[in-house]
Amino acid sequence: MHSTLFYGVPSGCSFGSIVALEWLGEPYRLCRIEMPEVVTSDAYRRINPIGETPTLMDADGRFISESLAILNHLGARGIGAGLGFAQGTRDFDRLNQMLAYLNTSFFGAFAPLWYALEHGAQGDEHAALTRYGAAEVRNVHAELEAMLGNRPWLLGERRTLADAYFIGIARWTRYHAVLQREDYPNLQRLYEQLEADPAVRFAHAIEQQRPAESSGGFQGHVTLDEVLASR
Incomplete structure (x- = not known):
């Protein structure tokens, strides 16, 4: 199973996590969360009890919330690409x-x-x-x-x-x-x-629901209902 990022629209801070996933280049999916309607719903709170985005579901189905935690998680996987660094350095x-x-x-x-x-x-x-x-x-x-x-x-x-x-x-x-x-x-x-970066242009297109060309590992969208039904 690929990682899935639950990102908030309009203009959530989860934008940066989309860019980071594109730079990382590993396969991932996206789940669009409308704010404030869906992000505060009981359904999404099963994903993140705080009712905020972003949330990352990793390949093992575990949830990580808060941008700082998500970016550090991705950084540990992107050390070879210079996106992150080994802890202790x-x-x-x-x-x-x-x-x-x-x-x-x-x-x-x-x-x-x-x-x-x-x-x-x-x-x-x-x-x-x-x-x-x-x-x-x-x-x-x-x-x-x-x-x-x-x-x-x-x-x-x-x-x-x-x-x-x-x-x-x-x-x-x-x-x-x-x-x-x-x-x-x-x-x-x-x-x-x-x-001007392709990953940033991609993230803008994703938020605005325009045709988006990934230069990373984007594998498409999944709905919140689909994620919940699979658990």
């Missing part, structure tokens, strides 16, 4: 540190903006959430801009799973127009480089 620590920053500070900066958008905040509440979220998003962009510097990828000369996770979150500035990405030229360069 300096490179592993650097990758884990970057993933942790992206998963907490970078991701979390958008939380007030998503709350305002998804919960219909109005008036003073909307203004306060927007001000706070905008300041946080600008702050983490400045921090990451300095961390990246002139390096071609987040960790240096080679792309890693940190870059895959980054692009899935960085695109959220399309929904929340609180900064000009051009004001952060290092991040803009990385963003454009990733947007």
Whole structure:
């Protein structure tokens, strides 16, 4: 049995895990989970009791949730390709540190903006959430801009799973127009480089239900009902 990634739409952070699976090149399937309707359903909670995406079902039928855990799982399988590193090495620590920053500070900066958008905040509440979220998003962009510097990828000369996770979150500035990405030229360069990557283009097409050409090991979609019926 192949691994199956349960990914959230629209525009879930699971986007980065799709990119990572494409880069890894091993056979995998996808299961589309609509948010918020399906992701909070009793059916999906049989897969992930927290009711969040992404979730990965590995080839043995075991479930792994949380982006950081999934990417570390994939990274262990992608050491030969340079996507991950052996635990205990300096490179592993650097990758884990970057993933942790992206998963907490970078991701979390958008939380007030998503709350305002998804919960219909109005008036003073909307203004306060927007001000706070905008300041946080600008702050983490400045921090990451300095961390990246002139390096071609987040960790240096080679792309890693940190870059895959980054692009899935960085695109959220399309929904929340609180900064000009051009004001952060290092991040803009990385963003454009990733947007041109075949795996990223594939992930966009998958989310938007357009014809998608895999350069990895994509084996097609499976429905949530099919997964549950097989267990």
